[in-house]
Amino acid sequence: MAQELITSRQNAAVKNVIKLKQKKNRDREKQFVLEGTKLFMEAEAWKVEFTAVFVTPQWIEGAEETVKSAFKRLKDTGIPVFTVDTSVFEAMSALKMPEGVLCTAHKIDASEKFFEKNAKKTGKNV
Template sequence: MLTSLQNPLVKLFRKLHQAKARRSQAQFLLEGTHLIQEALATSYPLDIACYTPAWQQAHPDLALRLEQRAERVELVSDAVLEGMATTQHPDGVVAIAPQLLHPPNLDVQGIGLAVETLQDPGNLGTVIRTAVAAGVDGLWLSADSVAPDHPRVLRASAGQWFRLPLAVVDDLNSLLTNWNQAGVQLVATSSYATTDYWAVDFTKPTVIVLGNEGAGLSADLQRQATVQVRIPMAGAVESLNVGVSAALLLYEARRQREWESRGVKE
């Protein structure tokens, strides 16, 4: 069992707390039982897994599956595990995994989601979780957004990160241009729009475009939208959290598509 905080393995895990190291090593951290369960459930590869004796005793089946799946497995003390993790009170297991983003199909036939300059990891994780729940085909994220392998993104996604085709895009504007030319409907929210979001026909191939938490969507991407919609709000509320906005539009799209599949007319 590893008990020294000076062990090179501890230093390797700690390096991956930083985005620069995650990029250079093409690896990221998984922390906590739930994320490990989701990684195993989706057959995501694992390079190194570490857990404490107490965790192994509490989760013997998971520990066995980790031994079978991960390239390397180590039993570590509580102090060593705390030194490896980014959270203050880790629940007994951490792992290193390779960065293997599964890009979505650019030929959008259902509902896609494009997000520009999203900064808060909790917001991105929430958007990912909602997108999977709503049955989105894929997510395209601008390169100046928070890194999708940020530990807080993974935790906020509740493990759904592994189930969403996702791509980081250097030029989101050009991608929207291509979709526009291909006849894909591009839907963006705007405070100046007069069309309510539920009035849009989401049964068409559609990409919903969302912007930064504070500044919203850039002018260039706003101009690309073929449909601009508003989310009606009462009182003095000017805007909603980006995760809430995503949920409203995505579930309206899902509702319309399910009704169409059942032959229900509105």
């Protein structure tokens, strides 16, 4: 299913991400933003609860197969995925040189129990 390219900063989903740049909005919405391929891959591996994913067409085209597989798994779960024009993505990003992938996610419980539970799921040592 081809998705329409978001070309306006006035899009509701885009405006929400821009609002999340401020701590008070992150606290109120109980969400945070993570950017970049490395963080995307780590969050996907740790089963972070994504609320939305934003990508540029260039990021998708240039992604390695392992990244594309992770992206497809995420899309298959029904999480909203938005394709965003590069200029709009730059307005959303907090980075000087954005890679082209940005995700919003529910804030996590930073207690030891959360990490222990997820370490058992993934087999990683904490």
